[in-house]
Amino acid sequence: MDKKALLELNNGLKIELPILSGTIGPNVLNIKDLYRTTGLFTYDPGFVSTASCSSSITFIDGDEGVLKYRGHDIADLAENNNFTAIIYLLLYGALPNLEQHKKFLLKIGELSKVSEQVINVIKAFPKTAHPMSILIACFASLSAFYHERYGNTVNSENLDCGISAIAQVPAIVAMIYRHIKNQEFINAQNELSYSENFLRMMFGDAFNNDKSSLFVKALDKIFILHADHEQNASTAAIRLVGSAGSNLFASLSAGIATLWGPAHGGANEAVINMLREIEQSGDIGKFIEKAKDDKDPFKLMGFGHRIYKNYDPRARILKGACNEVLDKLEQDNKLLKIAKGLEEVALKDEYFVMRKLYPNVDFYSGIIMNAIDIPSNMFTPIFALARTTGWVTQWYEMMNDKEAKICRPRQLYVGE
Ligand code: CMC
DSSP, X not given: OOEEEEEEOTTSOEEEEEEEOOSSSOOEEOOTTHHXXXXXXXXXXXXXXXXXXXXXXXXXXXXXXXXXXXXXXXHHHHHHOOHHHHHHHHHHSSOOOHHHHHHHHHHHHHTOOOOHHHXXXXXXXXXXXXXXXXXXXXXXXXXXXXXXXXXXXXXXXXXXXXXXXXXXXXXXXXXXXXXXXXXXXXXXOTTSOHHHHHHHHHHGGGGOSTTHHHHHHHHHHHHHHHSOOSSOHHHHHHHHHHHTTOOXXXXXXXXXXXXTSTTTTTHHHHHXXXXXXXXXXXXXXXXXXXXXXXXXXXXXXXXXXXXXSSOOHHHHHHHHHHHHHHHHTTOOOHHHHHHHHHHHHHHHSHHHHHTTOOBOHHHHHHHHHHHTTOOGXXXXXXXXXXXXXXXXXXXXXXXXXXXXXXXXXXXXXXXX
């Protein structure tokens, strides 16, 4: 039987609103015709209670701390697969068999070449530029090639454009790093795994050491955990830009710009900066008090989430990975000790307990990247590198969605 909700307005008007059910997760109230039938809009700043689309890519149950890609639990995926299998899973809906995986790796290799024009864009930036600003520009420049080739038509059947973004982004991020460090760029070695190739393009021979396989495994896990996260701010931005018919790369540059913010992906860099400040001050309590003070804009970075009102499953996995990496390095890592101490105090504090604020994905990822010697200003570009897969998948899903419309919210006008 069709489920419906009855809305009764104080002028006596009663209307029925259809309730839609997904495969799992909360039902949604379909308010598509609300304005036409009642003259009312809904008001939901920040889209706290709004489902902007239907999607079959990623599922989150924030109360239970569950995350699934294409129906597979994130912990299983992170434990038993490498990142390229996850790219395939997100793009095509199923994990690849050996043959499919092999072919897919060849495809990534074929599409991975970065053009001279993009390299020139990187070189045009001052060495002091934040890497995220350069990454935005690289994708904005790639939008010109797309436009030349396809104009504003969307070739939603052919995934090559999307795969080329996923294939090029490691080299682009590595080149940005080396440009800032004033070092020569290093060519890709496509016979290596996606993560190893990336670390070698970043660090070159310096990466040839006994810890390299440990670092490749850890980074691969980080990539898997960051690959998609349903309708987060950057993905929503990509869908919004794409909904107007703008091309994939133009949409991606908007997603990267959104990710940069410290409330979103920029939090991983902010966490390490915060942990270093705590290390210097030696006073965890002071930072907890600052975060609780509603007159102080400071927030505990890497804590809290719009959806997770439980431990972020990605943070749980990364905390374990952090312990593993640092144990193997036999490092007595001060930042990890501070992070664990901070977590312990916060999780017992009534302020955080009442608001259900737990560590999120950004809380422990930076400590691992720090151990790999990746500088903190590269943390968010690395998040973007991994999320490119999710963004691309979501963009194609929208382009193939017959119900998708230009995203055009309304407002409550309070001006003159
Ligand atoms: N430290 C202190 N208080 C917090 C924090 C925090 N990290 N996060 C939320 N709160 C408080 C907030 O002040 C509010 O209190 P009150 O009810 O008294 O006004 C309450 O908790 C609810 O928070 P909110 O700001 O309404 O929640 P939101 O869903 O709008 O924001 C968030 C979510 C992630 C932006 C926020 O928790 C935050 O700024 N966290 C720190 C930045 C961070 O770690 N971001 C990464 C998010 S996960 C990865 C990603 O998305 O890329």
